[in-house]
Amino acid sequence: MAQQTVKPILLHFGQLFLLCKLLGLYPHNLEAFRHKHALHSSKIGTAVVIATMFAINIFYNLLIYSFSEEDHALKASQSTLTFVIGIFLTYIGLVMMMTDQWSAIRNQSKIGELYERIRAVDEQLLRENITVDNSAISKRILIMIGLTVACELTILVSTYVTLVDYTEWISILWFFSGFPTFYNSLDKIWFAITLNALRQRFFRINTALDEMVAFYEKRGFRCGKDTTSLKTSITHEDFGQSLEYLYKELTHMEAIKRPSYGKNKISPVAHSLNSFGEAIEMPKNQQKLSSQPPTFNMIYETELNNEIDKVEEKLNNLCQLHDEICEIGKMLNELWSYPILVLMAYGFLIFTAQLYFLYCATQRQSIPSLFRSAKNAIITTIYLSYTAGKCIYLIYLSWKTALESKRTGICLHKCGVAADNNLLYEIVNHLSLKLLNHSVDFSACGFFTLDMETLYGVSGGITSYLIILIQFNLAAQQAKDAVHNDDETTSLLPTTGEGNATTILDLFTTAFMPTTHSAIN
Numbered sequence: 001m002a003q004q005t006v007k008p009i010l011l012h013f014g015q016l017f018l019l020c021k022l023l024g025l026y027p028h029n030l031e032a033f034r035h036k037h038a039l040h041s042s043k044i045g046t047a048v049v050i051a052t053m054f055a056i057n058i059f060y061n062l063l064i065y066s067f068s069e070e071d072h073a074l075k076a077s078q079s080t081l082t083f084v085i086g087i088f089l090t091y092i093g094l095v096m097m098m099t100d101q102w103s104a105i106r107n108q109s110k111i112g113e114l115y116e117r118i119r120a121v122d123e124q125l126l127r128e129n130i131t132v133d134n135s136a137i138s139k140r141i142l143i144m145i146g147l148t149v150a151c152e153l154t155i156l157v158s159t160y161v162t163l164v165d166y167t168e169w170i171s172i173l174w175f176f177s178g179f180p181t182f183y184n185s186l187d188k189i190w191f192a193i194t195l196n197a198l199r200q201r202f203f204r205i206n207t208a209l210d211e212m213v214a215f216y217e218k219r220g221f222r223c224g225k226d227t228t229s230l231k232t233s234i235t236h237e238d239f240g241q242s243l244e245y246l247y248k249e250l251t252h253m254e255a256i257k258r259p260s261y262g263k264n265k266i267s268p269v270a271h272s273l274n275s276f277g278e279a280i281e282m283p284k285n286q287q288k289l290s291s292q293p294p295t296f297n298m299i300y301e302t303e304l305n306n307e308i309d310k311v312e313e314k315l316n317n318l319c320q321l322h323d324e325i326c327e328i329g330k331m332l333n334e335l336w337s338y339p340i341l342v343l344m345a346y347g348f349l350i351f352t353a354q355l356y357f358l359y360c361a362t363q364r365q366s367i368p369s370l371f372r373s374a375k376n377a378i379i380t381t382i383y384l385s386y387t388a389g390k391c392i393y394l395i396y397l398s399w400k401t402a403l404e405s406k407r408t409g410i411c412l413h414k415c416g417v418a419a420d421n422n423l424l425y426e427i428v429n430h431l432s433l434k435l436l437n438h439s440v441d442f443s444a445c446g447f448f449t450l451d452m453e454t455l456y457g458v459s460g461g462i463t464s465y466l467i468i469l470i471q472f473n474l475a476a477q478q479a480k481d482a483v484h485n486d487d488e489t490t491s492l493l494p495t496t497g498e499g500n501a502t503t504i505l506d507l508f509t510t511a512f513m514p515t516t517h518s519a520i521n
Contacts, residue, residue, distance in 0.1 A: 005123065006119065006122040006123050006126055006132075007134070008037045008038070008115065008119045009115060009118050009119065009122070009134055009137065009197060010033070010037045010038065010039065010115050011037045011134075012134055012135075012137035012138040012141070013137070013141065013190075013193070014138075015138070015141060015142065015145070016141050016145065016186070016189060016190065016193075017033055019145065019186065020186055020187075020190075021045070023052070023183065023186070024048050024049050024051070024052030024053075024101075025049070025052075025100070025101060025104065025183055025186055025187060026045070026049070026104050027041070027042055027045030027046040027048065027049045027104060027105055027108060028040060028041065028042055028045055028108060028111075028112070029041070029042040029045060030042075030045075038112055038115070038116070039108070039111050039112035039115060040108075040112055041108040041109050041112075042108075046105055046108070049101050049104065049105055050105070052101070053097075053098060053101050053102075056094075056097070056176065056179050056180075057094065057098075059173060059176045060094055060176050060177075060179070060180075062173055063173040063174065063176050063177060063370075064090060064369075064370070066170045066173055067369035067370070068369075082357075082360060082365070082366075082367065082368070082473070085353055085356070085368075085469075086367070086368025086369075086370070086371060087368075089349055089350065089353050089368075089371070090368065090370050092345075092346055092349060092350070093180035093181060093184075093346065093350075094180050095342065096180055096181075096184050096339075096342045096343060096346050097179065097180035097183045097184055099338055099339050099342045100183060100184055100187040100339050101183070103335070103336070103338055103339050104187070107335045110331070110335055111335060113331075114194075114328060114331055114332060114335065115194075117324070117327075117328050117331075118194075118197065118198075118201075118328060120324075121201060121321060121324055121325060121328070122201075124317070124321055124324075125201065125204065125205075125321060127317075128208070128314065128317055128318065128321075130204050130205070130208050131204075132200060132201060132204055134197070137193060137197070140193065140196070141189065141193060144189045144192070144193075145186075145189065148182065148185040148186070148189070151382065151386040152178050152181065152182050152185070152386075154382055155178070155373065155379060155382055155383050155386065156174075156175060156177070156178045158376070158378075158379050158382075159174075159372065159373045159376075159379055160174050160175070162376060162379075163372045163373065163375055163376065164372070177370060181386075181387075184339075184343060184346075184390075185390060187339060188339075188343065188390055188394060191332070191336045191339075191340070191394065192393065192394060192397055194332055195329075195332065195394075195397050195398065195401055195442075196397060196401075198325055198328060198329050198332070198401055199397070199400060199401040199404050201321075201325050202322070202325060202401065202404040202405050202407075202408065203404055205318055205321060205322055205325075205408060206404065206407050206408055206411045208318060209318065209408070209411035209412060209414070209415050210411055210414070212311075212314075212415050212418075213411070213414045213415050213418045216415070216418040216419045216420075217418045308421065308423055308424060311419070311424060312424070312427050315412070315415070315427060315428070315431055316431070319408075319412075319431045319434055319435060322405070322408050322435060322438070323434070323435075323438045325405070325440075326405060326438045326439065326440040327438075329401065329405070329440040329442070330440060333440075333442045333443065337443075337444065337445045337446075338445060340394065340444045340445075340450070341444040341445045341447065343390065343391065343394075344391060344444050344448075344458075346387075347387050347388065347390070347391040347458075348458055348461065348462065350387055351384055351387060351388060351462055352462050352465050352466055352469070353371070354371065354373075354374055354380055354383065354384055355380075355384075355462075355466050356466060356469045356470065356473075357371045357374035358374045358377065358380050359470055359473070360374070360473065361374050361375045363473075363477075365473075392455065394450065395450045395451065395452070395454065395455050396452070396455075398442035398450035398451070399450065399451040399452055401440070401442070402439075402440060402441050402442060402451070405439060405440050406439060408435055409432050409435045409436065412428055412431060412432055412435065413428060413432060415428065416428030416429075
C-alpha cells in the first residue's frame with residue numbers, strides 16, 4: 001500500500017508569493033518555489049530586496065523634501081507640538097516597511113522550515129484519518145489582496161486628486177507615500193494566513209476528540225439499554241455453581257444469592273437510648289439488603305478494555321500533534337515578533353495623530369504635508385478603518401488561535417469522562433499535564449499579549465492621548481492669541497518722532513513722579 005501524502009500548504013500561496021517577489025519584499029528563490037513549493041534562501045533575492053529598500057528610501061525622502069516648504073510654514077505658524085509629531089510620524093511608516101524587509105532577509109531559512117513542519121503535521125494528521133482542507137486559502141488570499149489594493153488606491157488617488165497640486169510634475173512622487181503601508185499589508189497577509197492555518201489544525205484535532213466523546217457516549221447508552229434486561233434476569237435467578245463461576249469471571253464479583261428467610265427471623269437489637277441518654281426513633285420501614293448485583297455495564301467495560309491500547313495510542317498521537325502545532329505557533333510568533341510590534345506601535349500612533357490632525361484641520365490650523373488626508377473626513381475614515389482593520393484582525397486571529405489551542409485539554413477531559421474507565425482517565429490526566437505545559441500565546445516581542453484585553457487597553461490609550469494633545473493644542477493657541485493681542489496693543493501706542501515715551505508712559509510719570517521741585521524740598 002502506497003504511503004499517503006498531502007499537498008504542501010505553500011501550493012496555495014502562489015499569487016501572494018509572486019506579488020511579493022515582484023515588489024522586492026521577499027528574497028526567497030523563485031525557481032524553488034515554482035518547482036518544489038518550498039521557500040529556499042537566495043543571495044540574488046536578498047540583493048534585490050536590499051536594492052528595493054534603498055530605492056524606496058531615496059524616493060520617499062525626495063517626496064518629503066519636495067513638500068518641505070509646507071512643513072517650514074507649519075513650523076513658523078504653528079506650535080512646536082504639531083511640527084514634532086508630524087516629523088516623527090512621517091518616518092514611522094518607512095521604518096515599518098524596512099522592518100518587514102529586514103525580518104524577511106534575516107529569517108529566510110527559518111520561514112522555509114516553518115512551512116515544512118506544517119507539511120509534516122498534515123501528513124501525521126492524515127495517518128490519524130484527519131484531513132485538513134486547504135482549498136479555501138487561495139480564495140482568502142485573493143480577497144485580502146483585493147481589499148488591500150482597493151483601500152490603498154482609494155486613499156492614494158483621492159488624496160492626490162483632491163488635496164495635491166497635480167499640475168506640477170513633482171507631485172508624481174506622492175504615489176511613493178503609499179509604498180510602506182502596502183508592503184506592510186502584504187507581509188501581514190502571510191502572517192494572518194499562516195496563523196489561520198494553525199488555528200484550523202487545532203480545530204481539526206478538537207473535532208476528532210469531540211467525535212470520540214460522541215462515540216463513547218452513544219455506545220455507552222446503547223450497551224446500557226441492552227444489558228438492562230440481562231441484569232434483571234440475573235437478579236431473579238438462583239445461581240448454580242456453574243453460573244456463579246461464570247458470573248464471577250465476567251464481573252469479577254461474587255454472586256449474591258436470594259436469601260431464604262425461615263420462620264425464626266433474627267431481628268437486630270434496637271437500642272432505645274443513645275450515648276446522650278436521648279430516645280432513638282426507629283424508622284418504620286427499614287431498607288432491606290438488596291439481592292441485586294451492582295449495576296454496571298459489563299459489555300461496555302469489556303469492549304473498552306480491549307480497545308484501551310488503541311485509544312491510548314490515538315490520544316498520545318493527537319497530543320503530540322498538538323504540541324508540535326504549539327511549537328510551530330511559537331516559531332511563527334518569533335519570526336514576526338518585531339514586525340508585529342512595529343505595526344501595533346504604528347497603528348496606535350497613526351490613529352491618534354490622524355484624529356488629532358483632523359481636529360487641527362477643523363480649526364483651520366496647518367498640518368504636516370504627508371498627513372493632508374486629514375483635511376477630508378471621508379478619506380480619514382477610510383484610512384483609519386484600513387489601519388485599524390489590520391491591527392484588530394491580527395489581534396483577533398491570535399486570540400482565537402490561542403483559545404482553540406487551550407480547548408484541546410477540555411475536549412480531552414470530556415473524552416475521559418465519556419469513556420468512564422479508570423485506566424483511560426489516568427491517561428487523560430497525564431496528557432492534560434503535558435498540554436498545560438505546552439500552551440501557546442502570541443505577543444509582540446513579549447511587551448503585550450495579542451488578545452482582546454490588549455485591544456481594549458489600546459482603545460482607552462488612544463482616547464486619553466487624543467484628549468491630552470487637544471488640551472496642549474488649546475493651551476498653545478491661547479498663548480499664541482495672548483502674544484498676538486499684546487503685539488497689537490503695543491503697535492497702537494503713539495510715539496513722538498524723536499522716539500520719546502508714549503502717552504501712557506507720560507501718564508505713568510505724571511501719576512507717580514513728583515511734579516514740582518517744591519514737593520521734593
